[in-house]
Amino acid sequence: MQEVLAAIKSALPVEPGSDSIALHEPLFGGNELAYTKECLDTGWVSSVGKFVDRFEQQLVEYTGVKRAVATVNGTAALHVCLLLAGVRSGDEVLIPTLTFVATANAVTYCGAVPHLVDSDHKTLGIDPEKLEVYLRERAVVRSDGCYNRETGRPIRAVVAMHTFGHPVDLDALAEVCGRFRLALIEDAAEALGSFYKGRHTGNHGLLSALSFNGNKVVTTGGGGAILTNDEELGRLAKHLTTTARVAHPWELHHDQVGYNYRMPNLNAALGCAQLEQLPGFIAQKRALANRYEMIFAAVRGVTFFAEPKEAKSNYWLNALLLDREHCDQRDNLLAHLNGGGIQARPTWALMHKLPMFGDCPRMDLSVAEELAARIVNIPSSAFLGA
Numbered sequence: 001m002q003e004v005l006a007a008i009k010s011a012l013p014v015e016p017g018s019d020s021i022a023l024h025e026p027l028f029g030g031n032e033l034a035y036t037k038e039c040l041d042t043g044w045v046s047s048v049g050k051f052v053d054r055f056e057q058q059l060v061e062y063t064g065v066k067r068a069v070a071t072v073n074g075t076a077a078l079h080v081c082l083l084l085a086g087v088r089s090g091d092e093v094l095i096p097t098l099t100f101v102a103t104a105n106a107v108t109y110c111g112a113v114p115h116l117v118d119s120d121h122k123t124l125g126i127d128p129e130k131l132e133v134y135l136r137e138r139a140v141v142r143s144d145g146c147y148n149r150e151t152g153r154p155i156r157a158v159v160a161m162h163t164f165g166h167p168v169d170l171d172a173l174a175e176v177c178g179r180f181r182l183a184l185i186e187d188a189a190e191a192l193g194s195f196y197k198g199r200h201t202g203n204h205g206l207l208s209a210l211s212f213n214g215n216k217v218v219t220t221g222g223g224g225a226i227l228t229n230d231e232e233l234g235r236l237a238k239h240l241t242t243t244a245r246v247a248h249p250w251e252l253h254h255d256q257v258g259y260n261y262r263m264p265n266l267n268a269a270l271g272c273a274q275l276e277q278l279p280g281f282i283a284q285k286r287a288l289a290n291r292y293e294m295i296f297a298a299v300r301g302v303t304f305f306a307e308p309k310e311a312k313s314n315y316w317l318n319a320l321l322l323d324r325e326h327c328d329q330r331d332n333l334l335a336h337l338n339g340g341g342i343q344a345r346p347t348w349a350l351m352h353k354l355p356m357f358g359d360c361p362r363m364d365l366s367v368a369e370e371l372a373a374r375i376v377n378i379p380s381s382a383f384l385g386a
C-alpha cells in the first residue's frame with residue numbers, strides 16, 4: 001500500500017497540496033477564450049455557426065472518417081448511432097458489462113434490450129473469441145438477420161467500447177459481426193487519439209460515438225460526435241439530430257420524429273481550441289503512462305495496464321490491476337490513496353449489478369467480474385505528463 005502511494009507520487013511532477021490530485025482535469029491552454037468570445041461578440045452561440053462546421057471538419061481530418069456530426073453529448077451520439085444501425089424496439093444489442101452506464105442507457109432509449117458480454121484480459125473490452133463461442137450456441141442466423149434462440153428476439157448490433165481509451169481487438173470483433181450479421185458500433189467515447197493497427201478508433205465500425213464531457217481527453221463542456229464513413233448515414237445523422245428539419249429558407253417542416261441533439265456553437269468553439277492541442281495532450285498522457293509503467297514494473301502486488309499489442313492508446317484513464325490474491329485489499333488501497341491526496345477510483349459498477357439491467361440476458365461474465373475487483377484508476381490528466 002505504502003509502496004503504491006509512493007510510486008504514484010514519484011511519477012507525478014507535482015506534490016498533492018491542500019487539494020488532492022484529480023483523476024482527470026481539463027486543460028485550457030490555447031484559443032479557448034478567443035473562440036468563445038467570438039461567439040458572444042457575434043451572437044452565434046446556438047446550434048448553427050461556423051465553429052460547429054469547423055469542429056466537425058477538424059474531427060474528420062484527425063480521425064480519417066468521412067463524416068462527423070457534433071452532438072450535445074456522447075450518450076445522444078450513441079443513441080443516434082444505434083437508431084441508424086437499425087436498432088428498434090424489442091431488439092437486443094450486445095454490449096460489454098464492463099462499461100459506463102451510458103452504453104446500456106442508449107440501447108434502452110431505442111426500446112431495445114442490452115445483452116451483456118464478457119471482457120478480455122488483453123484489452124479490457126469485449127472478448128471476441130468468447131463472444132463467438134457464445135453466439136454459436138445462443139444465436140441463429142436467418143435470412144433476415146441474427147436471432148436469440150432463447151428469447152426469440154433479433155440481435156441487431158454489437159457496441160464495442162474502448163475501455164479507458166484502450167482499443168478493443170476490432171478486426172476479430174468485425175469478423176464475428178460479419179459471421180453473425182451484426183452491425184458493429186464503436187463506443188469510442190474514451191478513445192479520441194487512440195489507434196488500432198494505425199487507423200483511428202471510431203473509424204472501423206458502421207457508426208461510432210465520441211464524447212467531449214469535461215473528464216474526457218478533450219472537452220467542449222458537454223458534447224459528443226457521431227462518426228461514419230457512410231455518406232448517407234452521415235446525412236441522416238445530421239438530419240435526425242437537427243429535429244429532422246427539412247432544409248428550406250423559411251418554412252419549418254419536419255419529415256419524422258427527430259431529436260434536438262446538435263452541439264451549440266459555443267461548445268464547438270471550445271472544442272476547436274481543444275482539438276488544436278490534442279496531439280500535445282496525447283504526447284503528455286503517453287509520457288505519464290510511460291513513467292507509471294516503468295515505476296510500477298518494480299512494485300509488487302500491482303500491474304500497470306499497458307496498451308494492447310497493435311494499438312496506440314491515448315491512455316485516457318490510467319489503471320492499475322491488483323494481483324488476484326490482493327484484490328481483497330482494493331478498498332484499503334483506495335482509502336490510502338485518497339487519504340494521501342491522490343484521487344483514485346474503482347471502475348464502474350458492472351451493468352448486470354445495476355437494478356435496471358440486472359435481468360438483462362447475459363453470458364458468463366467472470367472475467368469482467370474479476371477485472372472489476374482488481375482495477376484501480378489513478379490520476380491521468382495531460383498536464384501531469386509534462
Ligand SMILES: *Cc1c(COP(=O)(O)O)cnc(C)c1O
Pocket residue numbers: 073074075076078099100102103161187189190210211212213223224
Ligand atoms: C463518457 C462516456 C459516454 C458518453 O458520455 P457523455 O457524458 O454523454 O458525453 C459513453 N460511453 C462511455 C464508455 C463513456 O465513457
